[in-house]
Each structure stands twice: as C-alpha cells, then as structure tokens.
Amino acid sequence: VYAFNMYLASLVQKVDSPHDTRLETARKWLEPGMAQEVFCVESDIATFNTVLSAAARVGNKNLVDRIWKDLLLQQHPLQPKLQPDIWTYNSRRQVTALPDRLALFDDELWLPNNTYNIRPDRYTIDLVILSLVRAGRVGDVEQLLDTFIATQSEKVVTHAFSAFMITLV
Numbered sequence: 001v002y003a004f005n006m007y008l009a010s011l012v013q014k015v016d017s018p019h020d021t022r023l024e025t026a027r028k029w030l031e032p033g034m035a036q037e038v039f040c041v042e043s044d045i046a047t048f049n050t051v052l053s054a055a056a057r058v059g060n061k062n063l064v065d066r067i068w069k070d071l072l073l074q075q076h077p078l079q080p081k082l083q084p085d086i087w088t089y090n091s092r093r094q095v096t097a098l099p100d101r102l103a104l105f106d107d108e109l110w111l112p113n114n115t116y117n118i119r120p121d122r123y124t125i126d127l128v129i130l131s132l133v134r135a136g137r138v139g140d141v142e143q144l145l146d147t148f149i150a151t152q153s154e155k156v157v158t159h160a161f162s163a164f165m166i167t168l169v
Contacts, residue, residue, distance in 0.1 A: 001041045005050055012054035023063055026051045030070055043074070045082050052091040061095040068092060084108075086118050093127040102131040120144055122152075122160035126167050133168065 012026050029035050030051060035043045048071050055063040074082050089108055093101050105128045120128075125144050132141045145164075149157055 001044050001047065004035060004039045004041045005044070005046045007039075008047060008050050012051060015054050015058055018055075018058045018060035018063070020058070023051070023055055023058075023060060026054070027063060027067060027070075030067060030074075032074060043082075045071075045085055045088065048074075048082065049085070049087040049091065052088060056091040056094040059095060064092060064095045084118075086121050086124060089118065090121070090123045090127060093124070098131055101128050102135055102137075105131070119147070119151075122148065122156065122163070125160070126163050129164055130167055 008026055008029065011022050015022050029038065030043055030048060035041050035047065048067060052064055052067050052071075055067065068088075071082055071084065071088070089104070092108075093104055096104055105124075125148060129141060129144075132138075132144075148160065152160070
C-alpha cells in the first residue's frame with residue numbers, strides 16, 4: 001500500500017485546478033475494491049488523505065465532501081472501517097468557509113466529543129484560530145496553544161506561532 005500511496009501522491013502532486021481530471025481518477029481508486037482490482041492493495045487512511053489534501057489544496061469542496069462520505073462508508077470484511085485522522089479533518093477544514101470551521105472543530109475534534117483521540121496540530125490551530133477569536137473563545141485558544149506548546153519542540157512552536165500571527169493579522 002505504501003508504493004500505491006506514493007504513486008497516488010505523485011499523480012495528484014501537480015494538480016493545480018479543482019477540475020483537474022487526475023483528481024477524479026484518484027478518487028475512483030478510493031472506491032471499495034478498486035485499488036485491490038487495479039493495484040492489488042487495499043486503500044488505507046493515507047490513501048484517502050492523499051486525495052483529500054490534493055482536492056482541498058485546489059479548493060474542490062465537492063470532491064472533499066464526496067471523499068469524506070466515501071471514507072465514512074468504506075468497509076472491508078477483513079479491515080475495520082477506516083478512522084479519520086488529523087490530516088483528514090484538516091483537509092475538510094481547509095475547504096470549509098471560515099464561519100463554518102468552528103462547527104467542524106467543535107463537532108469532530110474538540111476534546112469532549114473526540115471519539116478517535118485526535119489532537120489538534122499546528123495546521124488545525126491555524127485553520128481555526130481566527131474563528132475562535134472572532135467567536136470570543138479566547139479561553140479555547142489559550143488551551144489549544146498551551147497544549148501545543150507542551151507537546152512540541154521549541155522550533156516547531158516558533159514556526160507555528162509565526163504562522164498563527166500572520167493568520168490573526
């Protein structure tokens with residue numbers, strides 16, 4: 001599956017338009033059984049995230065939503081349902097309108113509702129920090145930043161805070 005994911009990543013790496021046909025080709029390989037039939041592998045969460053992030057990068061919200069639904073429906077007799085991870089959620093947030101990002105954050109990731117034990121990373125924080133501030137949820141921002149500082153290296157924190165400042169300004 002690693003080789004398949006690398007192939008898929010190289011296919012979508014140069015996508016620069018929401019209507020690029022390579023995105024649809026890659027999405028078709030996410031359908032149940034297609035990767036097995038064509039490449040003799042089962043798609044994993046990295047497979048889905050590769051196509052999701054490419055679609056999000058070019059702003060193809062319809063494709064991101066379709067892949068998200070496909071991911072949630074993905075079943076295989078020998079493999080449990082694939083679990084979304086932080087990259088999955090960040091791709092969805094990237095194509096979600098700024099006012100709606102907070103609802104995604106609250107519904108899918110915020111600690112009390114976190115069913116997959118997923119923690120926000122620097123990209124998550126950068127994608128939601130402005131929405132949190134605008135909503136007056138400064139305490140939530142402080143909690144996110146405190147947790148982030150406690151779990152990351154000084155170098156990562158320094159680079160991330162530069163990005164956060166740019167986002168807020």
